[in-house]
Amino acid sequence: MPVSSVxxxxxxxxxxxxxxxxxxxxxxxxDQDLSDLKVLGIDEFSVEKxxxxxxxxxxxxxxxxxxxxx
Numbered sequence: 001m002p003v004s005s006v007x008x009x010x011x012x013x014x015x016x017x018x019x020x021x022x023x024x025x026x027x028x029x030x031d032q033d034l035s036d037l038k039v040l041g042i043d044e045f046s047v048e049k050x051x052x053x054x055x056x057x058x059x060x061x062x063x064x065x066x067x068x069x070x
Contacts, residue, residue: 034066041059041060
């Protein structure tokens, strides 16, 4: 669901939704153990037109996303 839709439904500003998401993602990543990571996958994909891309880093063996970066 888009952040704008969540903000509208719960009646708060989009920036507040982004801050809440960042807080909980940072908390979850803090406990992430990558010591057993053996095979790293990296993929780049288009997010929007006009050459806006995101890069995805993932653990191939465990099929889990490690990081997404614009």
